[in-house]
Amino acid sequence: MNGAVDLPLGQAELSFTAAGDARVRRSVLPSGVRVLSEQVPGSRSVTVGFWVAVGSRDEHHADAAHPATYGSTHFLEHLLFKGTSSRTALDIAISFDAVGGEHNALTAKEYTCYYAKVQDRDLPMAVEVLSDMFTSSLLDPVEFDNERGVILEELSMAGDDPADVANERFFEAVLGDHPLGRPIGGDPETIRAATREAVLAHYRANYRPQDLVVTVAGAVDHDRLVAELTGALTRHGWDLSVEGAPVERRDTGPARLAAGPALTVVARPTEQVNLLLGVPGLVATDDRRSTMSVLNAIFGSGMSSRLFQQVRERRGLAYAVYSFAPGYSDAGLFGMYAGCAPAKAGTVAALMRTELERVAEHGVTADELRRAGGQLAGASALALEDSDTRMSRLGRAELTLGEFADLDEALRRIALVTVDDVQALAADLVARPFSLVAVGATDEAALHGAVDEIAPRIDVA
Incomplete structure (x- = not known):
């Protein structure tokens, strides 16, 4: 193929x-x-x-x-x-x-x-x-x-x-x-x-x-x-002799999104604050999805990722910290998650934003790019050992993507991603409106410094 x-x-x-x-x-x-x-x-x-x-x-x-x-x-x-x-x-x-x-x-x-x-x-x-x-x-x-x-x-x-x-x-x-x-x-x-x-x-x-x-x-x-x-x-009752065309797939043109609140705080009496910081991402059929996979691997997937190293290993501010990038037919997200002590929430939120800005301004290294390619190749190959994953891949290909890409094709696309591609995508994401969500024992005042760096809009729920 x-x-x-x-x-x-x-x-x-x-x-x-x-x-x-x-x-x-x-x-x-x-x-x-x-x-x-x-x-x-x-x-x-x-x-x-x-x-x-x-x-x-x-x-x-x-x-x-x-x-x-x-x-x-x-x-x-x-x-x-x-x-x-x-x-x-x-x-x-x-x-x-x-x-x-x-x-x-x-x-x-x-x-x-x-x-x-x-x-x-x-x-x-x-x-x-x-x-x-x-x-x-x-x-x-x-x-x-x-x-x-x-x-x-x-x-x-x-x-x-x-x-x-x-x-x-x-x-x-x-x-x-x-x-x-x-x-x-x-x-x-x-x-x-x-x-x-x-x-x-x-x-x-x-x-x-x-x-x-x-x-x-x-x-x-x-x-x-x-x-x-x-x-x-x-x-079981279906008359399959009646001819009919399959329903059309969804429009994959990016939707115009109205910016949501810059800050959402949900007060809960918990030991940790659950933080999510992110921006609108890429649609599922965007040509840069492979670049997004590489960026996500470098930035927040695995123990060698930048988020893990900066937030957990170097500063000990969180146990769980990662990034994610779901894509849908006409919209997507790029998000960062961390669970941390309430007193550290503002610091962690600012660190997550700063680290993405650092990728946008200074890019990633050739070694990071190589490691990301290896991580994605290995994870994809191991996932396909399971028939569940293969069945789901077929469904996603038919319902959303309109094309089937096997492991070899997916890895070929990843291998074409360059350090410049990753930096350009990070710069694009940083320019989009950020939203910060915090659930836990925190309040607006504790996160004000981080929010000032994100956007002037504040909406506390």
Whole structure:
């Protein structure tokens, strides 16, 4: 495989060999269902995922034509495990427990995925059960109210975790009123207000053949997979003879973001302050994503990174300190995290900002660049030992990127990154509006010095 492989929505069949002699195939069925598989030599397990490109960002207020759907995506994720016309919730659980398999789901900001990992011989069962859940969930009224309580407990658990609170407020601060800034799981108010009718309408509007992407990695035969999937979906009520085009991918043009608050303080009686400092980042399809990976590795990933060395090793100010750079279809973030004593919060925040400015002004060394390349190469190769990672890579390629890049192509792109590229990206980030979020036993006064270096706007919550 030389270079990335484009994944046009209108191309019915694709087949190619990826790094490590993995065989990748993709079929777009006449109904619009998309099926991608990666057959990995020597694998005895297989991971299968059922995806829809619907996440928390796709929810909306009530209007004349639609009920409010805030929190519905995450609510629905829970409900699909609660039973169908042919299986109870216990039946679904037993199906996987009886073969030592794993099954779960996740709701993200731009997609939802239901997945299972089993031995290769149990793939037909996994496809059958996931197909039943995906197409035929009852959304039983009693189960709906029971699960409302479960989700409220889940939100309470997250609300008791200062790191979770800081993360949610950080997205709100950096992304402002963009839908990506909203919490994935909704909030207690929206979950209490959710109705079965609204969640059912959300289900029917977004769980259709043209929305479904199935990705499978490991010990998989593509033709057999397509046959088993088609049979299962048909048995559970989908008419796959009706032709339909896959839903279009999201627009990847960068969104115009309204600057959020420079400072958000959430007072909590904790031993540590959870600090997050950052700026708007890059979209998932930006040509500089490889440069961002290298910058993140040098700056805040690993024990040799600049943040770790400056904040923890040289000054002993924090135990956990790192950077991160998620990218979405039309927005992204570059963030820095540290957990530290309240009295040190201002110092740590200023250090994080100063260190990024130092990269922007003076760049990085050739040795740092070489180490980052080695770190990324090793971490990527080790991650791909797991069929879960390969399955997720296929889903992300199909839903968001519109191309598949194997390990060799990813490493080729990283090898092209130069020290000048890293410095230029850091300079770009430093010029963007910073937001600082602090959760813990601190207040505005303790962080005022750091905020003065970030921006003149202060909003204490």
